[in-house]
Amino acid sequence: MYLISACLVGVKCRYDxxxxxxxxxxxxFQKGGALPICPELLGGLSCPRECCExxxxxxxxxxxxxxSNQDLSAAFALGAAKTLEICKLLNITTAILKSKSPSCGYxxxxxxSFSGKLTAGDGLxxxxxxxxxxxxxxxxxxxxxxxx
Numbered sequence: 001m002y003l004i005s006a007c008l009v010g011v012k013c014r015y016d017x018x019x020x021x022x023x024x025x026x027x028x029f030q031k032g033g034a035l036p037i038c039p040e041l042l043g044g045l046s047c048p049r050e051c052c053e054x055x056x057x058x059x060x061x062x063x064x065x066x067x068s069n070q071d072l073s074a075a076f077a078l079g080a081a082k083t084l085e086i087c088k089l090l091n092i093t094t095a096i097l098k099s100k101s102p103s104c105g106y107x108x109x110x111x112x113s114f115s116g117k118l119t120a121g122d123g124l125x126x127x128x129x130x131x132x133x134x135x136x137x138x139x140x141x142x143x144x145x146x147x148x
Contacts, residue, residue, distance in 0.1 A: 003087055003095040003129075004029060005104050006036035008139055013038040014098075017048035022139050025096065034096070037086060039103040039125040043079025045072065052076070054102045054121065055112035064102050064124065067114050076103055080125040087134055094145070095129050099138035106136045 007019045009029040014020065028034045041047060050066040057063050064076040080103065087095070097104035105123040110116070126136050137145065 001090060001092055002028070002034040003083070003092045003097075003134075004034040004036050005096065005098040005101075005139075006038040006041075007098055008096065009034070009036050011036055011038065013041055013047050015040070015047075015049050015051045020098065020139070025139065025142070035086070035090065035092070037083055039079030039083045040076065041079070042082040043075035043077070045075050045079070051114070052102050053110045053112045053114060054123070062121075062124065065112075076124045079103060080128040083125050084128050084132055084134075087129065087132075092134065094135045094137070095126075096137050096139065096142040097123075097126055099140065104138075106130075106138055 007014045008022050009026045010019050010021045012019045029036060052064050052066050052072055054062045054064055064073045065071055099105055100109055101123050103123045103125045106126040108118050109121045109123055111119040129136050
C-alpha cells in the first residue's frame with residue numbers, strides 16, 4: 001500500500017480547490033494500492049485556501065506563510081504529523097506526493113517569494129516522512145518504483 005497525495009487521484013483539495021490527476025496513479029488507487037491523503041486538510045486548512053510557501057527564518061527554521069503573510073506553520077506541521085501517524089498505523093513505507101508543495105514537495109519547492117521560483121528543499125510532510133524512513137517520490141519520479 002502506498003500513501004498518495006489526494007490531489008493526484010482526482011480529489012479537489014489543492015489550495016485553489018482543484019486537483020492534478022494522474023491517470024496511472026488514479027488506476028493504482030482504484031485497484032486498492034494507494035491511500036489518498038491531503039496533509040493540509042488533515043492540518044485543518046480549508047479548501048480552497050490562499051496559496052502558501054515555505055520561507056526561511058533567521059534561524060533557518062522553515063515557516064509556512066500564506067501569500068498575505070499569515071503564518072500557517074502549525075497547521076502544516078499538524079497535517080504532517082497526522083500523515084506520519086497514518087503511515088505508521090498502516091505500515092506504509094512509500095509515499096507518492098505532489099511536487100513543489102509546501103507540504104508534499106520533495107527535493108524542490110517554491111522559494112517563498114511567491115514568484116514561481118523554485119529552490120532545493122522539502123515540504124513539511126515530505127521532510128517528516130523521510131526522517132522516519134518512509135521513501136518519498138513525486139508524480140514524476142514514482143515510475144521508477146518496481147512492482148507497482
